[in-house]
Amino acid sequence: MKIALISDAWHPQVNGVVTTLIELVKELRKLDHYVEIIHPGLFSTRPCPGYPGIDLAIRPKKNLSQFLKKLKPEAIHIATEGPLGWAARSLCLQSGWSFTSAFHTKFPEIFNASAKVPVSWGYALLRRFHQPSASVMVPTQSVLSGLQRRGFQNLKPWTHGVDIDLFRYHDQPILFPTLGALPRPVALFVGRISYEKNIEAFLEMDFPGSKVVCGVGPMEKQLRQRFPAAYWLGILPRSELVTLYASADVFVFPSKSDTFGLVLLEAMATGTPVACYPVDGPLEVIGKSGGGVMSHDLNDAVLKALQISRQEARARAEAFSWGTAAKSFTDYLVPIRQ
Template structure:
C-alpha cells in the first residue's frame, strides 16, 4: 500500500504531533505500508505569526496537487488542519478521493488564547475541515465525546504509543550532571512554552525543590525573565531528554487543553510519576476514567497533585506506560485507512 501522509507538523518542529507521526511512519514500513510524507519543508514556507518555531507552507495547492497526482497513492491521510491540510483536502475532493484525517490538537483553544478568536468559530471551521473525511482519528474517548457534542462525524477512537526502548525504566531517579547542584525534588515540565500549555501554573506553584523546563516557544523569553529561579534547558536531543525524564522526581503536566499528552507517557516509561489536572488527556493516560489514577496523581490543586505523585511507586508509572505499546496503535491506524476509490471505481 502506498500512503500519502500530509502534515503541517514535521521536523525540525519539536512537539507531540511530530513525534507521533515520525514513530508511526517508522512502524508502518514493516507492515507493508510505503509512506510518503508531504510537509512544509518541501514547499515555500514562512514562520507562523506569533508562534516561533512553526513554519507553514505558503500557497501550496498547485505544487501539492501535482505531487499527489504523481504519487498516485492507494490511501491519503491528512494529519493536520493547516495550509497543507486544507490544500490536500481540496485536491482529494476535486479528484473524488476518499481520505482520513486526525484531530491531534485543540487548535480552537490555541486560537482563542493567542488571537482571541471565539471558541465556537474555531470549532465551526474545524468541523467544516473534517466533514468530508472518511474517518477522523481521535486519541481519547473524552475528546471523541467532546467532538460528537460539537457535531463532528465519522469519529474513530485511536490512541498514541510510546517508545519503550528509548525511554528506559529507572527504579530510582537518576543523577544528572547538568542539574546536580540544584536542590531536590526535581519537578519537570517538557513541552512547548506557549499560550495553550498553561505553563504559568507550573512555574508559579510553590515548590521546595527545583522546577525544570525542557522546551522552547513563543513565551519563552518573557517567562525566562519572570522566573529566573527555574532551570531552563531548552530543546534537548531525545536520548538526552530521556535521561532528564529519568532524573526527575515528578513530571508536572499543567495543560488543560490537550487531546492526549504524549510527554506524560514518556516520563512514566522512565518511571517518573505524573502530576496533572483531572482533565482530558491526563484522565485517559493515567486511566482515571475507570478507576484510580495509575502512575501519577490528579487534582485541581497542582501542588497537591505533585505532592501525591511523589509518593507513587516508579514501577507503577512504568507499568501504566507499558499499556500504550506501539503495535496496537499502528495496527489501529492502518485499519482506519481507506482506499482512495471504492470498489469498482477508477483512481
C-alpha cells in the same frame, strides 16, 4: 499499501504531533507499508505568526497536486488542518478521492488564549474541515465525546504509544549531567512554552525543591524573566531527554488543552510519576490505572505524585504500544477510490 501522509507538522518542528507521526511511520514501515510524508519542507514556507520555529507552506496546492499524481497513493491521510491540510482536502474533493484525517490539537482553545478568537468559531471551521473525512482519528475517548457534542462525525478512537526501549526505566532518579545535583525533589516540565500549555500554573507552585523547564516557544523570554529561579534548558535531543525524564522526581503537566500528552507516557516509561489536571489527555493516559495523580489542585497533585512508586509509573506506560496504534490507523484508512 502506499500511503500519502500529509502534515503541516514535521521536522524540524519539535512537538507531540511530530513525535506521533514519526513513531507511526516507523511502525507502518515495519508492517511493510510504503509511506510518503508530504510536509512543509517540500514547499516554499513562511513562519507561523506568533510561533517561531513553525513554518507553514505557502500556496501549496499546485505542487501538492503534482506530488500526489506522481505518487499514485492507495490511501491519503491528512494529519493537520494547516495550509497543506486544506490544500489536500480541496484536491481530494475535486478529484473525488476519499481520505482520512486526524484531530491532534485543540486549535480553537489556542487561538482563544493567544488572540481571543471565540472557541465556537474555531470549532465551526474545524467541523467544516473534517466533515468530508471518511474517518477522523481522535486520540482519546473524552476528546471524541467532546467533538461529538460539537457536531463532528465519523470519529474513530486512536490512541498513541511510547517507545519503552528508548525511554528506559530507572528505579531511582538519576543525575542529569547538565544540571548537576539539584535540591530535591525535582519537578520537571517538558513541552512548548506557549499560551495553551498553562505553564504558569507549574512555575507559580509552592514547591519545596527545584523546577526544571525543557522547551522553547513564544512565551519563553517573558517567563524566564518572571521566574528566574527555575532551571531553563531549551530544546534537548531525544537521547538527552531520556536522561532528563529519569532525573526528575515528578513530571508536571499543567496543560488543560492537550488532546493526549505523549510527554506523560515518556516520563512514566522512565519511572517518573506524573501530576496533572483531570482533563482530556490525562484522563486517557492515566485513567484509573495509576502512574500519576490528577487533581484540580495542581500543587496537591504534585505532592501526592511524589508518593507513587516508579515501578507503578513504568507499568502504566507499558500499557501503550505504537504497534497497536499503527494497526488501528491502518484499519481506519480507506482506498482513495471506493
